[in-house]
Amino acid sequence: MGDWMKEKDMAGQEQQQPQPRDTEVEEEVPAPPEPAEGQASASTQGVDDLLDEIDGVLESNAEEFVRAFVQKGGQ
Amino acid sequence: MTAGSESALGGGLPAGGAMRVMGSETEYGIHAPAAPGANATMMSARVVQAYAQVTRLRAAGGAETRWDYTDEEPLHDARGWTLERGQAHPSQLTDQPPVLDAEAVALAYGREELELDGEDESGSLLMNMVLGNGARLYVDHAHPEYSSPEVTNPAAAVAWDAAGDLVGLAAVRRLASDTELPAVNLYKNNTDNKSVSYGSHENYLMPRSVPFGDIVRGLTPFFVSRQIICGSGRVGMGQDSSRPGYQISQRADFFEAEVGLETTIRRPIINTRDEPHATADKYRRLHVIIGDANLSQVSNYLKFGTTAMVLSLIEAGLAPRIEVHEPVGALQAISHDTTLTTRIRLLDGRRVTALDLQWMYHEAAAKLAQDTGVSDAVDGDGHTHAVLERWATTLTQLDSDRAAAATSVEWLAKLSILEGYRQRDGLQWDDARLGLVDLQWADLRPEKGLYYRLLSRNRMQRIVDDADIAAAVTEPPSDTRAYFRGRCVSSFSKDVVGASWDSVIFDVPGYGRLQRVPTREPLRGTKALTGGLFSRHREAGPFLAELLGSAPAPPQA
Numbered sequence: 001m002g003d004w005m006k007e008k009d010m011a012g013q014e015q016q017q018p019q020p021r022d023t024e025v026e027e028e029v030p031a032p033p034e035p036a037e038g039q040a041s042a043s044t045q046g047v048d049d050l051l052d053e054i055d056g057v058l059e060s061n062a063e064e065f066v067r068a069f070v071q072k073g074g075q
Numbered sequence: 076m077t078a079g080s081e082s083a084l085g086g087g088l089p090a091g092g093a094m095r096v097m098g099s100e101t102e103y104g105i106h107a108p109a110a111p112g113a114n115a116t117m118m119s120a121r122v123v124q125a126y127a128q129v130t131r132l133r134a135a136g137g138a139e140t141r142w143d144y145t146d147e148e149p150l151h152d153a154r155g156w157t158l159e160r161g162q163a164h165p166s167q168l169t170d171q172p173p174v175l176d177a178e179a180v181a182l183a184y185g186r187e188e189l190e191l192d193g194e195d196e197s198g199s200l201l202m203n204m205v206l207g208n209g210a211r212l213y214v215d216h217a218h219p220e221y222s223s224p225e226v227t228n229p230a231a232a233v234a235w236d237a238a239g240d241l242v243g244l245a246a247v248r249r250l251a252s253d254t255e256l257p258a259v260n261l262y263k264n265n266t267d268n269k270s271v272s273y274g275s276h277e278n279y280l281m282p283r284s285v286p287f288g289d290i291v292r293g294l295t296p297f298f299v300s301r302q303i304i305c306g307s308g309r310v311g312m313g314q315d316s317s318r319p320g321y322q323i324s325q326r327a328d329f330f331e332a333e334v335g336l337e338t339t340i341r342r343p344i345i346n347t348r349d350e351p352h353a354t355a356d357k358y359r360r361l362h363v364i365i366g367d368a369n370l371s372q373v374s375n376y377l378k379f380g381t382t383a384m385v386l387s388l389i390e391a392g393l394a395p396r397i398e399v400h401e402p403v404g405a406l407q408a409i410s411h412d413t414t415l416t417t418r419i420r421l422l423d424g425r426r427v428t429a430l431d432l433q434w435m436y437h438e439a440a441a442k443l444a445q446d447t448g449v450s451d452a453v454d455g456d457g458h459t460h461a462v463l464e465r466w467a468t469t470l471t472q473l474d475s476d477r478a479a480a481a482t483s484v485e486w487l488a489k490l491s492i493l494e495g496y497r498q499r500d501g502l503q504w505d506d507a508r509l510g511l512v513d514l515q516w517a518d519l520r521p522e523k524g525l526y527y528r529l530l531s532r533n534r535m536q537r538i539v540d541d542a543d544i545a546a547a548v549t550e551p552p553s554d555t556r557a558y559f560r561g562r563c564v565s566s567f568s569k570d571v572v573g574a575s576w577d578s579v580i581f582d583v584p585g586y587g588r589l590q591r592v593p594t595r596e597p598l599r600g601t602k603a604l605t606g607g608l609f610s611r612h613r614e615a616g617p618f619l620a621e622l623l624g625s626a627p628a629p630p631q632a
Binding site: 062065 | 102104105106108111115116215216217218262266267268269271272273274276338339364491492495496499507508510511512514515522523525528529532534
């Protein structure tokens with residue numbers, strides 16, 4: 001686990017580490033287009049593991065960070 | 076022009092397959108989280124400046140030089156005319172150096188005084204560099220852009236394009252150590268998801284004798300469908316992402332025309348900008364603007380490799396006879412369907428999927444490559460066989476084993492993370508965290524960039540070794556004129572005052588005027604042709620004297 005796990009946000013506060021969810025939230029999300037249920041479950045462990053890592057890497061305030069990413073035109 | 080005929084491209088490369096002079100041009104998204112309103116052109120100039128400082132640290136005396144604008148011709152149209160300057164959109168005038176002085180710098184950050192240690196003698200910031208690897212790093216509109224050196228094959232295209240990401244990373248690191256100004260992030264993506272797009276272009280050298288109409292007909296169905304192997308994936312539908320969802324391509328929704336000169340407005344599937352940057356009556360440099368920027372090496376490899384092969388088909392007059400009904404709509408319909416089942420209409424009445432279209436091109440390309448011998452596993456050109464195999468494998472996996480395809484196809488790899496979040500946390504497509512995953516996928520910092528997190532877990536396949544990419548940051552390709560350009564910059568930087576795709580300009584003490592060495596043949600200036608010259612001379616004067624065939628002692632001014 002590198003230093004980036006402790007990276008501070010711009011307000012100088014420790015980044016909030018989202019708690020790993022151990023309960024699957026089952027709701028009325030439309031089924032993803034991929035039919036590959038079998039393949040998905042085969043690699044579920046790896047994906048969960050990966051998501052836990054990404055939780056620690058993602059910028060802390062998603063809403064604000066995404067909103068502030070404004071580019072000028074390019075080619 | 077089949078059966079073992081020599082390519083017209085300098086007579087050096089085998090024709091009929093995936094080898095061709097080509098290059099990439101990547102505009103990076105740029106963002107300072109601590110200063111969201113900062114001027115983008117200014118920040119981009121800081122990126123170029125920061126890299127100049129990095130190279131000065133790396134090689135005493137520097138390893139970069141200025142760009143020579145003499146041969147830029149952004150208003151030349153491949154269809155045979157030139158746009159009047161007065162009618163051009165200001166963003167099309169790319170042949171004049173932008174001027175940015177210290178005052179503009181200060182104003183951009185709302186400060187009156189600002190110490191600029193990277194400032195040059197004239198008081199202006201360096202906006203434009205030629206690198207020791209033969210690439211160009213510069214400010215294009217409001218983005219830093221890395222244009223790779225010319226290479227001859229798709230694996231090298233991947234290496235020198237990925238080297239650009241390391242160049243950007245080095246600049247990001249340098250700026251992060253600046254205590255005065257806010258840190259800057261770079262993103263290898265193509266949209267801010269708020270209606271703005273910026274490009275990732277490819278260029279391919281072709282004989283000028285190929286009629287442009289053949290290129291348009293042969294490429295359009297291919298470009299409409301190739302996104303399924305090299306799209307980077309995007310959260311959001313429509314130019315402004317007003318509709319929630321996920322689509323295959325970053326760029327598809329920003330295209331509005333079939334053919335045209337513009338690259339910033341009314342973007343066309345086939346771009347007609349005609350700046351050969353080489354002997355103009357022999358070559359055309361096809362400028363491709365429809366691609367997504369790729370971090371996935373396999374997607375990038377296939378983007379260059381398959382496109383090069385389709386151009387070989389067009390040159391041979393053997394492109395599949397297919398015409399897509401309303402190509403712009405078809406491009407977007409395909410991008411919007413991650414199940415790959417959407418059928419688009421051909422003018423002959425057939426309805427085909429993007430996979431069908433890709434297989435048609437694969438079949439034709441495989442046949443031409445076999446007939447010319449370039450795809451032979453042993454005696455071929457050493458590249459085409461691998462491209463054909465990888466292309467077929469990827470298409471097969473997209474059809475029947477998407478988990479396997481997700482280790483190579485960029486939009487599927489990104490989708491696997493997004494679906495993980497959607498399932499684990501029950502997120503809807505308009506949730507900001509999914510937008511953040513999309514954005515942060517492309518962050519150049521390996522500790523932050525989600526692509527790099529997957530790569531470090533070996534969940535993404537590699538085409539080239541990390542060591543080769545690292546070497547490509549400083550070393551030019553050996554088999555194009557980029558070798559000569561790059562070695563001039565790294566060996567004689569204090570005497571090289573400018574360079575461009577087709578020239579290197581020296582200012583050597585003792586010569587009365589600048590010496591401009593033209594490099595108009597892309598397959599000359601190679602290591603084989605000029606390597607000895609570089610190893611024989613440490614000083615620019617004798618080097619130039621031998622190169623230009625004059626007496627070893629330069630004339631007195």
